[in-house]
Amino acid sequence: MPIPERVYLDHAASSPVRPEVAAQVAEDLAGGLGAWANPSAQHASGRRAGALLSQARARLAAALGVDPHEVLFTSGGTEADALVVAGRARAVPGGRVVVSPIEHPAVADSAAAAAAHLGAEVITLAVDSAGRVELESVAQAVAASPGRAGASLVSVMAANNETGVVEDVAGIVERVRMASGAGPGQEGHVPVHSDAVAAVGRAPVDFHGWGLDAMSLSGHKLGGPVGVGALVLRRETLLVPPTGGGGQERGVRSGTQDVVAARALALAVELAVAEQEAEAARLGGLRRRLLEGACAVEGAHATLPDDAVCLPSTAHLWFEGVDAEALLMALDLAGVDASAGSACHAGVARPSHVALAMGLDEEAARATLRCSLGPTTTPQDVERFLRVLPEAVKAARRARASRG
Known part of the structure; x- marks a missing residue:
């Protein structure tokens, strides 16, 4: 059975091996x-x-x-x-x-x-x-x-x-x-x-x-x-x-x-x-589009302020009324690979220590989403993510509400 086409937005965890390297x-x-x-x-x-x-x-x-x-x-x-x-x-x-x-x-x-x-x-x-x-x-x-x-x-x-x-x-x-x-x-x-x-x-x-x-x-x-x-x-x-x-x-x-x-x-x-400067310009544009579209979802927030110098490849958000685990599962089911933070703590339900250090409360620190872009990321990937995100957030909120 062929593997369904997916949107991969987790290059900060691991990026595909380049053809020249392979x-x-x-x-x-x-x-x-x-x-x-x-x-x-x-x-x-x-x-x-x-x-x-x-x-x-x-x-x-x-x-x-x-x-x-x-x-x-x-x-x-x-x-x-x-x-x-x-x-x-x-x-x-x-x-x-x-x-x-x-x-x-x-x-x-x-x-x-x-x-x-x-x-x-x-x-x-x-x-x-x-x-x-x-x-x-x-x-x-x-x-x-x-x-x-x-x-x-x-x-x-x-x-x-x-x-x-x-x-x-x-x-x-x-x-x-x-x-x-x-x-x-x-x-x-x-x-x-x-x-x-x-x-x-x-x-x-x-x-x-x-x-x-x-x-x-x-x-x-x-x-x-x-x-x-x-x-x-x-x-x-x-x-x-x-x-x-x-x-x-x-x-x-x-x-x-x-x-x-x-x-x-x-x-x-x-x-x-060698390609860092050109890729920074390309991925920076995709990051801006992703954040703009994602923040249009009710209760969605960009974690970093606009004046923060940041990597052009990383878009970080947090969502009111969800937990990261449920949101990631909903996105996974919709064909999108993303993460809440470091993959080195994968599978461990805990608030982001980075978000806590930045002053977010524990509820917000448990509701983070990292979308990291890379050489294979296309504008179509970002648009597909933005299409499925609202329903994924709703599903995550329903899951949280059902647990009381």
Whole structure:
């Protein structure tokens, strides 16, 4: 039986593999280039695979505007985030891990685990009603005080994975440097990390221009395969790894590297970055149409204010008198794939921690909808979504009313 045509509006969770990437992976797996060999082996096949890995690292670095030695391959954004948070907590025992309240679970849960098991103190920054970090709270969180351990890390995402709001990363780094009085390589330096999984390929990202020490990204949000990502890490930033091993990836992430996946990630990022400006214009227009049409539904609200800088690919709403689970089910039955927020908490009925941090009450935070657009999204997709949305909202309200 053929799969019915659906409207896919969940590119922030995972985007289809790009045809160019799929073709390269298929060729690599067929063995023609020898990408299957262990790149650490000293024989000819290993050296050939090692050269391919180095080329992939250099290509990815060029696409991101960083140095090749700063690129470490990981299994995805979650691992990259966890390596930074836990690695800094181990490097500075009892230090402060400073995070925003709208972080992805990969950062938030890693910080909580660092507090529970590594003795770290977790400090949460303040955000405004759009989820933007209040810069003054950064200085207060980082500033030294007598009898208190120094900050070991500040981690704020470049763009939120639920709402799409873009943070002032450069401003945050500047406040950290002013409060600590030290830059990279100097005593008292506080590294700043940004989870850029949602931002890379969708908005301008400037690792060195922002002054970052670490940055995470993931392949499957950009048209690469699931299971590969990268951590961009300044050479002078110390991370204590959770395990031993062969010392690959500068000793931060030991284990045999997946050359096929590394090459796929490099190509996916190259393509996404090359088309980012044009896609931003196209998807921005579709986002405006989606929000305009959706907000015409009674009791529908755009979560972000009009003046918020946000990703052109993410439209975030909340609806009066519904819960997200019922709304998503109604949309699913109507042939639309969307989400309430991070897919990493899929299947768990809970209010959005991002919406709560922005000041929405629990009822509104349980009624959110994220529509995320991508390379395959068309104007027809948006119009079909808008046609089925009113009935889906009505069905969700009836379902909620029936439960009392």
